[in-house]
Structures are given as structure tokens and as C-alpha cells.
Amino acid sequence: MAIDAIESKLRPPALGLKPYPSKMITLASGEIMVVREARREEVGVLLGTVYPLIGVPADYYDIVAARMYEELLGWYRYRTANEFVLVGAINGVIAGIVNSRSVDPKLGMSLHTLTIKRGLRIGAQLFAAKMENHIEIQGADEVYIVAESPNGWRRWMIEYELEDRSHLYPAVRHELGGVPTFVLTRKLWDAVKSSKCTGVRPVPPEILATANKLSMPTEYPQIPGFKR
């Protein structure tokens, strides 16, 4: 894209995020999920994966999918600052997507976690990878987190015993909708990471190659009878 003077004024400042090292996780089904950073040129397959879920009200998939769709566009078209997107792929098929952004070098702003393939704790693994990226790789001390769905609240707020800072609103506030803000601190992360976060690195080249070209899922358990 040609960057003219106006476009350069519209683009956010960049912190220069460190790359997230890919890893692999053997899911309970025996399938291997590669977790890696999505590349900007893959936005099409990511959007195509997210789009069908915009029509699924159950478990707040509609809100999460619609917001993630916007955030992916913002990432691709330089309207969101310092965003990163991680994908979980099984044989190249996208099983889940997470995105987040760094507000500054010490603060992460968790955006969304979207699981397509259910029942294998893929969302839990990808959320943990997102937190790993913020705290272990980017060096943040804190990550602000909110949840749209009760499932998300149970997974993150309860399982991670996140710090409730909602009483400090508006001084402490997440960027998404003004809903109660919870915080993962480095101390909390250190307490849970061995039981929440896993993955084998480096990923053998032949396994990593399976996730080189991402493809959209052909089935959505959330959408019976789905046909693309």
C-alpha cells in the first residue's frame, strides 16, 4: 500500500514486537496443534474462519467473532497499535485464534479468544499462549483481561484467579466496552504457568510445515450442517 501523508498520520505508532516462537501441543485426541504467530498476509483466511461465527449467538460467539473480525481488519490495515494474532492449527486447519495488543512495553491488552474446534481445551491453550507472549516474550508486567461469555469468565477470571480491578474504574479500564477489568500480573502468571501453559519447542520442521499454509475449517460444531 502506498503510504501518503494522510495515511502515515492515521497509522498507530509501533513498539516493534518480538516474534513469538512457534510451539506444538499434543491435544487429548492425539492430534498435534501448532501454535504460531499469524502473518499479515494470512488475514483473508483468518477473516473467512471468523465470519460464519458472527451469526452464532450461543455462548456470545457473535460478539466475540464480530469484534475479532474488526480487530483483524484493524491489524491488517494498520488501525490497531501493536496487535499480534496467534493461531492454533491442526494439519493446517485453523482450530482457534487469539489476538491481543501491547499498550506499552509493560502492559498488555488481551482482545479475544475464539475456539472453533471444541472439547479439546484449545481455547485454554491458546489463551495461555497469548499470556505467555505478553509476559514471557514481550516482557509485560500486567495484562488487562475482560470476558464477554460466562465460559470465558470461568476460564480466565476463575481459573487464573485474576485480580479484580473493576473497583478502580475508570482509572483502570480495559478497552472493550467498559466492562469489569481483571488483571493477570506477572506474579499470578508465575503461579499458574506450569499448569496452564505448555508446548514443545522447537517445532520439528516437518510438523511446522503442516501449519505453513493455513486453511479455513470445513466444519463448525457451533453451526450444525455448515457448508462454506
Add this chain to the structure above:
Amino acid sequence: MSARIGIVGVGHTRFGNSSEYDLADVMAYAATDALIDAGILEKRREVDQVFVANMASGLFCNQTSVASSLVSRLDMEPVPAELIENGPASGASAVKVAYMAIASGMADVVLAVGGEIMRKVSGWQATDIVATMLHTDAEYNMGLTLPSFGGMFARLYMDKYGCTERDLALIAVKDHDNGALNQYAHVQSACTIEAIADSETAHVVNNYVAEPLRIYSTCPVSDGAAALVLVNMDSPKARLFGKRPVRIAGVASATDTHCVHNRKDPLRLDAVRIAGEKAYAMAGVGPRDISFAELHDAFVILELAISEELGLFERGKSFLAVREGATTIKGRLPINPSGGLKSKGHPVGATGVSQIVELARQIRGEVEPGRQVKDPRYGMAVNFGGFGNNVVATICAKD
């Protein structure tokens, strides 16, 4: 001569998440399936009595008096209906009471339905609600839950007999292999021993719930319902039914101390042993006659302990049989061919009825390809309430 009582209709919803539905409606789906299977949907008022098993609908979904509401959903008034509550053993208790009603001569045809909607509340709330069956002062108020009892029981068993966490994972693999083929199972996916026990990432993929129990050692929180139509096989009404009955050869229950710490040996499940012995005696069979079993593996360790109390395996040796593959579908004694509570799910009020539905479907030879037990003659189910303080054992026979 005691009454000959048989199962002539079975119904089952898919276990899983039905939290957007009304409990009575979910039970009505299973009941309707059972009436259709029995061939008496149009003549459903020929049913003399309805028994409904449910543990805690008042707490789970703020709904009570579900027995009569089910009858109304089924348009079966004025058939009498009563609720049976016996914790997670409610389902088999309802079948036992149905048996007693027929044996007493008060009824010839009984519809027994079990159902529970647990997922309207969070998993933590569900665990808390289930824990209300524990002793209030000595257990519940001390923070004990059923998973914590399962964890302590598993630790004792492992220390005493040498069973390992990997052995528990092998049970999960077997159960999920079966559940993956069961159209009614909550979790219809297989898992591998490598993924949940052996790989570098297994400790997180298969995380602890109540050490040493992991997520793949523990049943999911499920919604669902199951139903049976029972008939006095010697009554004139038996002619209403086209299908050959699966006879209930034995059914018995027993209780144990409410507080687990009052037992001489916390590893002994006396109520299981006594209920099993009584059911064997009533059926005129012994452990060697059992072709397959549905055992209450809310925690997979219970599959081992219950199988030993029933005499199906030597005490402290059942995990060795699991290692050898003896309890798989093709093994010498298949256990939980339905996937068990671990994979099929555990809507507490429905489980006991569901187990007996599985006995009937297996004996009829009607289950899905790949999980049919070969030539079953006797199937046994154990429905386990509390932490073993109320237990029902049922034996069904192919005549």
C-alpha cells in the same frame, strides 16, 4: 415364583449441554422415544405409573415437582407420577421402585424416566450442588466435594495397590473409544494415551482436577435424560408390546455410612458389595456369568474399585486387567461399553436409567457398530450415590 419383569422400551437424549431447554421437556423427549420404542405412544395411558428420577432440579434450575409436569408434557394425565430422589443413584432407584411396583401387583406397565439439567449453572456451582449430598457439618462445611473425595480415594488406592496415573488414563482412553461411537454420549471423541499421559505436554492437556485425578479421570458436567418402559411379562398387558423384553433378573440396593470417615476401611465400598451380592442372588448368577458391565465411573478410579467389590476382578488387581485390555469391547469383560460416565456424561438424575438403557440396547444387539459386546447374556449396572453411601445394582438378562 417372583414376577418376571422386563424392559420393552428405551429412550435417551444425547447427553451434553441442554441448558437452554426445560428439564421436563428434555425428559419428555427421552420418554417419548421410550414409548415409541415400546410401540405404545398412542396407547400411552396404558402406563399404570410413572416414576421420575431427579436429584436436584430445585437447585440446578429452580424447578420442582417435575414428575407431574412430565406427565402433563406427555399428555398422559391422569397416570400417577412420583419423584424418586436418591442422589446420583436416583436413576437406578427409580427403576428399582418401578420393579417393586410391578412385583407388588400395583402396576403392570411403568415408565421410569431420569433427567437432570446441570449446565444452567457454572461447573463450580454444579460441583457445590452435588456436594450438598455430603454430611453437612462433617464434610460439606469443611469444603469437601465429590472430586476431592475421588482424589483422596484414588491416592489411597494407588498407594496401596501400585496403580498409577497412567493406569487411570488407560481407563479414560477405553471409555472415550467407546463413547466416540455412542450417539448419546456427551463427549464423542477418542483420546490417546500419548496425549493424556505420555507426552511432554500431557500435564497441561490433561490437567489436575483433584490430584491425582485429572480432567480425563473425571466425568463432565452433563444435561440429559433417559427412559425405560417396564412390563410384567406375565400380565395381559405384555401383549401390547412387540419387542421381546429384556428381563430384569436382579435389582438390589444398599447403604453405607454417610460420613466416609466412619468406615473401617475407606477403600472398601460395602454398599457396592452388598447390593451386588443381593442382585447376583436374585438373578441366580455370579460374577463369572456377567458378560459386560456399566459401572459408575464419575471418577475413573471408581470403575476399578466397583469392579473389584462386585467380584469381577480380584481386589487390587483390576488395573492390571485394564493394562491387558480385558475391559475393552473385545476384551474378556467389557466395562462401560457406552463410554461410561467419563465419556457418555453424568446428568446425575439420569445416569442410573441411562446405564440400564445401555444394558437393554446391548442385550438386544442394537448399539452402534464397533461397540457391540459379543453375545451378551447378562449385563450388570452399578449406580453409585453419595460417596458410596447409597448404591443400586441391576442385572439384566437375555432370555
